[in-house]
Structure formats: structure tokens, C-alpha cells
Amino acid sequence: MIKVENLSFSFPQKELYTNISFTLEEGQHCAFIGTSGSGKSTLIDILMDPERYLFEGKLEIDPTCKIGHVSQFSQLDKTKETTVFEYIGEEFITLQNEITAICTEMETSTDLDSLLEKYQFTLDAFDSMGGADFESNMNKKLNLANLMKLKDVKVSDLSGGEFKLIQVMKEMLSHPDLIIMDEPDVFLDFENLNALKHLINSHKGMLLVVTHNRYLLNHCFNKIIHLENTEIQEFDGRYIDYNFSLLQTKMELQEIAVAEQEEIERYDNIIDNLRAIATYNSEASRGRALKARVRFQERLEARRIKAPFVDIKQPTINFGIDHEMEDTVVVNVNNYRVAFDELLLDNVNFEIKSTDKVAIIGPNGTGKTTLLRDIFINNQASIEINADVKVAYLSQNQGEVLTDSNTILEEFIDAGFQTYDEVRSYLSNYGFEGEIVNQKIASLSGGEKNMLQLAKVAASKANVLLLDEPTSHLDIYTQIALEKAIVDYNGAILMISHDFYSVVNGMDYVLIIDDKTIRKMSMRKFRQMIYASHFDRDYLEKEQNKKALEMKIELALKDTNFELAKVLVEELEEQIKLL
Structure with a gap:
């Protein structure tokens, strides 16, 4: 439905994307992740309204693709006295009233042809959003989120978390081909977060969700798009499997890097020896040998694998204290x-x-x-x-x-x-x-x-x-x-x-x-x-065990103990199967 090829975009003070490519296809529930400030929200804006942005590369969106959107910064409109039912069903109620008005007009009008055409157009729009079953489907969504009690409550009386869930339902019930949600989980309490999980997992269409919430990431998605350092990486599968894949890749890259560094140091010594010889032996063959060795070293450096998704710099947060207090x-x-x-x-x-x-x-x-x-x-x-x-x-x-x-x-x-x-x-x-x-x-x-x-x-x-x-x-x-x-x-x-x-x-x-x-x-x-x-029972303990193994692997890699790291990775793989 959506295909991005070699897209590049920057602001005057910051480059955001360099030749990024990815696809979104039917049936995918995709988590969009990346460090803060990497450009996730801007990329969503480009997908929503590509005409506003001067980017390089290709963005192909199926012309029949209808996109819904749940904003990160949605606000309650306190001036509207609509109920939850009226808010979610706004488009449905509008079309229903139009159909009723057209039917009423047809009883007295002589221009039936144009009214029939208008009636058919409105009826098609009504059917495309599941109009006949709309209220039943809405009740199912409200029950799924345990919010049926809010059906007749005024929108202005909702909490911020309840309103966010109502927005999600409204978009889902309008049946777009793709729904884009930008951090829909922020500030949701435990019950509402669980409701959001149920809504996401029950949705039959495509989803692209920006989230950093580990609960949702571990339970809701079958594809990961990771934006980092102007590049993008796609992964088909669960977030927990993506993390495991990153760890395996990190171990492989570090093992290669250690071997390459040893090789570079060996060639450094050869080049130093050749340079020393060249100071007292000016034969052309010696100079050519030196240049060849230098070029080989440069190629080796260029071939060193760069992995922006594997070795992301974690910030150093340190809550120090000027004055520690006794137990008081x-x-x-x-x-x-x-x-x-x-x-x-x-x-x-x-x-x-x-x-x-x-x-x-x-x-x-x-x-x-x-x-x-x-x-x-x-x-x-x-x-x-x-x-x-x-x-x-x-x-x-x-x-x-x-x-x-x-x-x-x-x-x-x-x-x-x-x-x-x-x-x-x-x-x-x-x-x-x-x-x-x-x-x-x-x-x-x-x-x-x-x-x-x-x-x-x-x-x-x-x-x-x-x-x-x-x-x-x-x-x-x-x-x-x-x-x-x-x-x-x-x-x-x-x-x-x-x-x-x-x-x-x-x-x-x-x-x-x-x-x-x-x-x-x-x-x-x-x-x-x-x-x-x-x-599920003991889930958090299993998650803690997984985290402890990951820390042991990190320490083994820090010590370049690759044999131990490989044994621990096998243990980690078994632990992940339990989650």
C-alpha cells in the first residue's frame, strides 16, 4: 500500500533521513521505533501530507489507500457537548441523516435521477464504513476496552486517557486502510494501556504505531521499523525477536571488529617497517610495495562494518546528591x-x-x-x-x-x-x-x-x-x-x-x-x-531473567569473551521462547 524508496530529507540545522526505504503492506501491525529526536513524527507528517515537504526520492502511496491518524497531541474540545456515541459515530450519523434527508426529498421532488445518483453515492460511502453494523461494531470496541459505561457520557467529561482510546476507536471504525498513531500510549494508566493493547490486537487493518512502551512492543506487533542516525531498518517479526537479532548481530560485528583490528595493527607494523627501509633504500619497488600496503589498509578500514542500529549510545543519567540524609x-x-x-x-x-x-x-x-x-x-x-x-x-x-x-x-x-x-x-x-x-x-x-x-x-x-x-x-x-x-x-x-x-x-x-x-x-x-x-503468571520474572542474561552477554562482549557470549546467547534464546 505504501512504498518509500531512497527518501532523503533535512531541516536547515539537521539531516533527518538519508536514502531510507521501507514498505507497509496489508495485514501488518508495525511498530515505529527510534531514539528521541530521530525524526519519527516528521516522517509521519510526510506520509500524511507529502505535498508539504521538499524531499528527495520516491514515496508511492496507493491512490485508493485511506489513511487514518491519531495524533500525539490530541486535545479534548471542552466546548462540544457531544456524547461518546455521537463523537465516535459522527461520520456514521452524518451519512445516516443525509440518507434520510434524500429519501424525504424524493417523496416530493420531480428530479429523481439526480437524487437517485446522490442517494447511491451516499449509500456507497455508508456501506464502505460498515454502516449497517456500525453501532454493533462500536459496542464491541467499547466492550473490548471495558468502556461501555462511557457510551452516553459527554466527551468533555472524559479523562485524557479515556479520550485517547475513544479517538483510536473512532479511527478504527471508519475503516481506513492504514491507521497511523503517534505515541497513543503516553500517560495511559494500566487499565487503559491494556485496553489499547486489546484494540490494536483486534484490528484487522494496517497499523503504523510510534511507541516506546515496552508492554505494547512485546505484545502487539508483527513488524518493526527502526529509525536511527538518518537510516532505517525493517524487521518482520516481534519486537522481542528483533532485540535478540540485534544482540546476535552485535556479537558478530564485535568479533569481526576485533579480528579486523588485529589485521590492521599487523599491517600498520608492516607499513612502518617498509617506511623505515625506504629511508635508506630508495628503490622504486620498495616505494610501490609501501603504496600497495597503504591502499590495502585503507580498503580494510573502509570495509569495517558500521552498525548504527546495533551500537546505540545510551545516555548517562546520574542522580547525585549534595547532602545525603540518615534514615529519617x-x-x-x-x-x-x-x-x-x-x-x-x-x-x-x-x-x-x-x-x-x-x-x-x-x-x-x-x-x-x-x-x-x-x-x-x-x-x-x-x-x-x-x-x-x-x-x-x-x-x-x-x-x-x-x-x-x-x-x-x-x-x-x-x-x-x-x-x-x-x-x-x-x-x-x-x-x-x-x-x-x-x-x-x-x-x-x-x-x-x-x-x-x-x-x-x-x-x-x-x-x-x-x-x-x-x-x-x-x-x-x-x-x-x-x-x-x-x-x-x-x-x-x-x-x-x-x-x-x-x-x-x-x-x-x-x-x-x-x-x-x-x-x-x-x-x-x-x-x-x-x-x-x-x-501471564511469572511474566515479569521471566522478563527479569532475560534482562539479567542480556547484561551478562554485554559484560562478556566488553571483555571480548566471545565463547562465553555465545553460550549465554543460546540460554537467552531459550528464555525468549518462554515469553
Whole structure:
């Protein structure tokens, strides 16, 4: 349906794609992955409206291909008083009303030929979107997502996560040939994320989904398109198999690289000897031999395999502390209450100690973000912060922490850095190198903005971190780096997250919202709750075993112990079969 051949495109300050090629075919559920800022959203814009962009190469889209789109930045229209049924069925209801109006007009009109033509045209459009079964199909989608209770609710009363799912349903029910979704999972709570998984897996048409969510990646897709360093790679199969293939390739490339380096060093020695001989023996044959050896060495260097998808640089996130504290209470919440149009939280009581790592868990719209922001602002009698505490805050609303009109350099000068060189050196650990530091923050991707927030949090050297959805928009490499930074951190963390992996891999316990208050839950009980709703039994343990094997393989490769790495890869392959 869609074929891209040798497509190249760049902005004045950044090259995005160099001769990339890929196809999208019927029946494919394709995950579109890549590090933050690599150009995924721009490529989607090109597919949606190629006439707006001056690119080189070929983009062939079947003229009959109808494309649906779920935007990354969709907003609720609070002015519309439509119900969920009316919103999802807008096109269906419009066509149904047109057909009724045409039939009514035909009862009195003398120009039946033109009305019959109009009637047939409208009826064909109605049939193409499954009009006869539309309401039945919509009910099935709502039931699949466990949202049937919302059918007659006003769209303006939905949470952001519920509205995202309703958008997905609306696009699916209009029966496009391809639906493109740009990070539809961002900020979805556990239940809504599971609903999105069910909707994706039940869809019969083509999907192209930008996502960094490991739960969706591991459970929803049969093709991977990976964009990195201006190049693209296609892989037919599951994401977990793609990762395994990357690891195998990395091992092969490192083994080849070590052998090639030894060969290059051997020829370096030969060339050095020939040069030494040439200083006292000027025979032409000696000069020709030297030139031949140099040319051979150059060819060997040129043949060295470059693998932009195999060896992606992971950022270095380090949450250091200026002042470590003994085992003492750093945050005390006593009888906290929050209400807007309705009561969200009441009689909330908990305390956080100086090294506790705690996740706040609960559905969308239950007051989690408001609670975290109130702790940061600290102007309520129900919240007490230890006098020795320094707090850093990462906001779900990036504009709370970052100033869009600043350049990246200006943002960190405002944060207390003394010189631009100091900022450049610091930010290189977070993947911001070269001219990008002169860009306005408004021009950055969501992932890049969240990475800047993490860099500011780390630079603060605070001993209490308040993190509101820190993994949102982050690519997988950065998510894993963040998990490591959390494990290594010696202070307290209070984190809102809907990412299973971050919670299970980094938290000591969870605070779960239940019946408008908060109760403490052990990690063991949290795992049991997650298994009951989302995973097969012991899935997360199997995932942890897989991760542990991958780390052992990385260490073996670092030591160039290829024999051990190969044995571990065989073990990993068996572990993957269990997932």
C-alpha cells in the first residue's frame, strides 16, 4: 500500500533521513521505533501530507489507500457537548441523516435521477464504513476496552486517557486502510494501556504505531521499523525477536571488529617497517610495495562494518546528591484532601523516608499529579517537608519546568551553570551535542524535552526527587538508563508512573489510590495485581531473567569473551521462547 524508496530529507540545522526505504503492506501491525529526536513524527507528517515537504526520492502511496491518524497531541474540545456515541459515530450519523434527508426529498421532488445518483453515492460511502453494523461494531470496541459505561457520557467529561482510546476507536471504525498513531500510549494508566493493547490486537487493518512502551512492543506487533542516525531498518517479526537479532548481530560485528583490528595493527607494523627501509633504500619497488600496503589498509578500514542500529549510545543519567540524609522521614502527608468539580482524594496519609523509592499508582484523573505538585510547592498544612531536604521536580506538563522560548544553552545557564562550555560538556552525557544546544526548546520532540528535564533534575543534586511520568516520550534506551539511575540513587524518590517495568525494576513499594484515598502496597502484592489484569503468571520474572542474561552477554562482549557470549546467547534464546 505504501512504498518509500531512497527518501532523503533535512531541516536547515539537521539531516533527518538519508536514502531510507521501507514498505507497509496489508495485514501488518508495525511498530515505529527510534531514539528521541530521530525524526519519527516528521516522517509521519510526510506520509500524511507529502505535498508539504521538499524531499528527495520516491514515496508511492496507493491512490485508493485511506489513511487514518491519531495524533500525539490530541486535545479534548471542552466546548462540544457531544456524547461518546455521537463523537465516535459522527461520520456514521452524518451519512445516516443525509440518507434520510434524500429519501424525504424524493417523496416530493420531480428530479429523481439526480437524487437517485446522490442517494447511491451516499449509500456507497455508508456501506464502505460498515454502516449497517456500525453501532454493533462500536459496542464491541467499547466492550473490548471495558468502556461501555462511557457510551452516553459527554466527551468533555472524559479523562485524557479515556479520550485517547475513544479517538483510536473512532479511527478504527471508519475503516481506513492504514491507521497511523503517534505515541497513543503516553500517560495511559494500566487499565487503559491494556485496553489499547486489546484494540490494536483486534484490528484487522494496517497499523503504523510510534511507541516506546515496552508492554505494547512485546505484545502487539508483527513488524518493526527502526529509525536511527538518518537510516532505517525493517524487521518482520516481534519486537522481542528483533532485540535478540540485534544482540546476535552485535556479537558478530564485535568479533569481526576485533579480528579486523588485529589485521590492521599487523599491517600498520608492516607499513612502518617498509617506511623505515625506504629511508635508506630508495628503490622504486620498495616505494610501490609501501603504496600497495597503504591502499590495502585503507580498503580494510573502509570495509569495517558500521552498525548504527546495533551500537546505540545510551545516555548517562546520574542522580547525585549534595547532602545525603540518615534514615529519617523527609516527606510527611497528613490528612491531605483535594477536590475540583468533585472530590478526588480525601484523608490521605503517608510518609517517605530518606532512601525510599515509591511509585504512586492509580487511574487517570484521580489526583496523582495534583498531589505531587502540592508536595513540590509545599504550601499546605497537610504536607510537611524535612528542613534539610532539597527537592527536584519533573513535570508531566513540560512547560512547568522548561521555558519554550529559551535555547537549551540558555535553559541551563538559567539553572545555575556558569558557562556555555560547562553546559555543553554536561549535556553531552544526555545526547545533546553539536548545534542542537542552540535550538529553542519549543522545537524539540517530547522525548528530548523529557530528557532535558531529567538532566536538570540530575544537575540539582537534590536528595528528594518528585517524578511525574518520567518515562513518557522517552526511547527505550533512555528508559533503561533511567531505571539504572534510579537504582543507583541514594536519596528518596516519589514517582507517578504507568510503566510496569520502571515500577517493578526500581521501586521499593507502591502507594495505590483506592476509593479516593491512598494505601501502601508491597511489591509482591503489586505484582500479583498486575498479573491478574495484564500478564501471564511469572511474566515479569521471566522478563527479569532475560534482562539479567542480556547484561551478562554485554559484560562478556566488553571483555571480548566471545565463547562465553555465545553460550549465554543460546540460554537467552531459550528464555525468549518462554515469553
